[in-house]
Every structure is written in structure tokens, then in C-alpha cells.
Amino acid sequence: MKILLKFAHFIFLIISVILQLSFLEQLKIFNINIDLVLVTVIGIAVFEGGLYGLVYGFIAGMLLDLMIGQVIGLNALLYCLSGFFTGMIMDAGFKRRMITYILLIFFFTEANILLTGGIYYLFNFTSHTAALGLEMIIKPVCNIVVMFLVFPLLKAGLERSEEIGFKYKDQI
């Protein structure tokens, strides 16, 4: 059952990559888009643990980079770091509560924006400060809104699996 759930999360991740490219990139607020893949990776790390966050983050990022990335490997690096550190934070004893989720999404979105900007700056791209400021305000809010849709879906599968595991625990 657990393997099936992990596989379902993996499929969910691939769907989020496809949706990111086919749909969400068109829905922009002040030219800033929602990062569904990041939200999904963080969600998986919260519910499945840091190792899955790390590996799934790497796979999703690399897929995104191979499909459309300008610097291949950048999204893979950022998403796998986000997945790993989310898992570490959850292991440190934070409870699975809404406020924790919101803070995680906020923190990792900001970190991703700054890290992406920093890496592109190292590669000689020019950065527009006003656009960076606007992105740092709007993007976390958008991602938090999406979190309210994504996290219940990821959690639903998990709760169901725990329920079944508990019910047949004595028979196994």
C-alpha cells in the first residue's frame, strides 16, 4: 500500500510538471507565476519524508530543466534542496499543522527566488531589482494559495493508507 502511495505521489509530481508548463505559466499575476512543482515537492517531503522530497525534487526539477530550462540542473538543485530541508525541518519535531505548512512554503519560495537570482547573476544575467521585490512579495502568496489545494490531495492518500494499515495491523 505504501509503495502504491509513493507511486501515486510520483505520478502527481509528473502531472504537476506538465500542468506547470501547459497551464500555470499562463496564469500570471504581475508577470509572476505559481510554482506548483515546488509546492508538490514540499508537500511530498512533509508527508513522505526528506529522502522522498530530495529524490522526487531532483527528478521533477531535472524533468522541467530538460523540457524547457535555460540552465539545465538549476531547478533540479533547488527542488532537491527544498525537499531535503523540508524533511529535516519536519524531522526536527515540527507538527503537521497549517501554520507549519504556510511557513515552509513561504520560506522555501523566498529561498528559491533568491538562490535562482544569485545563480543567474553568477552566470552574468542582469537582475531587475523591482521585479525581484515584486516576485518576493507575490510568489509566496500564490504558492500558499495553491498549497491549500495540493496538500489535502497528498494528505488524503496518506490518511487512507494509515487507516487501512491500522485496521489490518493485527492480521498482517
Add this chain to the structure above:
Amino acid sequence: MAPERKNLKNIIILILLIVICITVITVSFRQSDIFTNFRLLTLDYFKPVQEKTFQAFAPVAKFFINLRDYVNLKEKLEALELENALMMKDYSENINLKIENDALRKLAGMDIRSDYQAEAAKVIGYYNTRWQSEIIINKGKSSGVVEGMAVVNEKGLVGIVILASSSTSNVRLLTDPQSSVGARILSSRKLGLVEGGSDKNIYLNYIASGELVFKGDILITSEYGKFVPAEILIGRIKRVGPTGQTLYRQIEVEPFVDFRTLEYVLIIKG
């Protein structure tokens, strides 16, 4: 598994993946072709599902885009009606000029310019961040598309093909910070480069500070591009920076194409 061992395992995997990522970033940024084949395979593999998803979600995306446009619909309509009236006047003048031009070309023994061979394509993916603006289209090498070809729609130049797999292609839009297209100011015939800025606007660069440039001037592609044909509409000058402070003028361009609503495009094959 003990928590310490689990953590150690995670850290080892993290270090391994970071090393892989840094290696991939370095190699890919040096324009190595090692990853090109992987990219082409990925694009081809995901094309069917991406095409269907884009098609399925297009009405929803359109609805939200249109919702934003309703805010200033009245002003837009008035501006379009005015523009339409002016264009109708220009249209009749242009037909006469074309007939005259063809007759003169015949007399001078020059070839009459033929229309370009073009391939219609559908947009199946969109990626627009601060650092990058690209679309994925559903035509590739199997349809004769190669890197460097110009992509247009009914309003003007959309971008340039930067990667072509067998069934899909990635097109770098004019708003991409790495985009650069040779351009000519229609009225003064001055040459410059239309480049994307980091603020997602596009600029006409390398026009000397002393040159006279007017707001509203129309920009077309120059005749010096290898694949990009001349005289394709790009946009009109929106803002001209002050003279004297720098070697070149800062000129902001308003593209004719609305990059948010791209659905079908034409790839110009020459």
C-alpha cells in the same frame, strides 16, 4: 533503521545529487551538446500528453486572461477602432505601392518578392519566468523545422526556434532576456538590435545617442538575419530615453504580439 543512519543516508544522497546538479549546470552552460539528445528525447516523449493538457486547459487560461483584459476594454476598443481606420487608409495606399513596386522591379529585371514558405504550428507549452520566456510548439525536425527559424503570428514576430526535436520545438520569445533580433526602424531605416530586458520589456539597442527616434515608429526585422526574413513586423517604439548621457539611446519597444495569448504560430522556413 536508526535515525542517525537514516540521516547519514539522506545526507550522502543529497551530496551526490548536488554534485550531479553542479556538474550538469556547468556542462550545460558551456553549451555542450551532451544534454541536447536528452532534451530532445524528453520533449518528444512528453509531447502527446502535453499537447492534450494544453488543449484541455486552454479555455480556463483564456478565461482568466480575458478577465484581466475586461478592466480596460473600453479604452482598448477605442484605440483599436482608431488604429483600424488608419490601417484601412494605409492598406489602399500599400496596394497601389505594391503594384507600382512590382512593375518597377520587372522593368529593372529584379525578381518579384515571393511569399515565404511557412509551417503552421500549435503552442503546447509555455514557460515564462524573470529569466526566461519560451514556448513549446508541436512541430519539429520531421516537419523541416531547424534552429534559428523565425516564428510569427498574424501580428508579427513571436521569436526564434532555439531547439528542435523530431516532433516539437522550443521557441525563445522576444521578451526573453537572451533574445536578440536585428531590426530596422521603418521610417528612418536605422538599424539596431531588438533585445529582451530583465524587466520582461523589449528594447531597441545600439541606436546612437544623436539619432532622431520618435515614439510610435514601427520596427521591422532587418535583412541581415540568416533565417529571419526581412520586413516582419516587430512592434512600435513606446518610450525613448533622453539623449546625451550614454553612447546609445534607451528605446523601449511595445511588441505587436500579445505573448500571453499565443495559440497558433507560423514557422518561416525560408
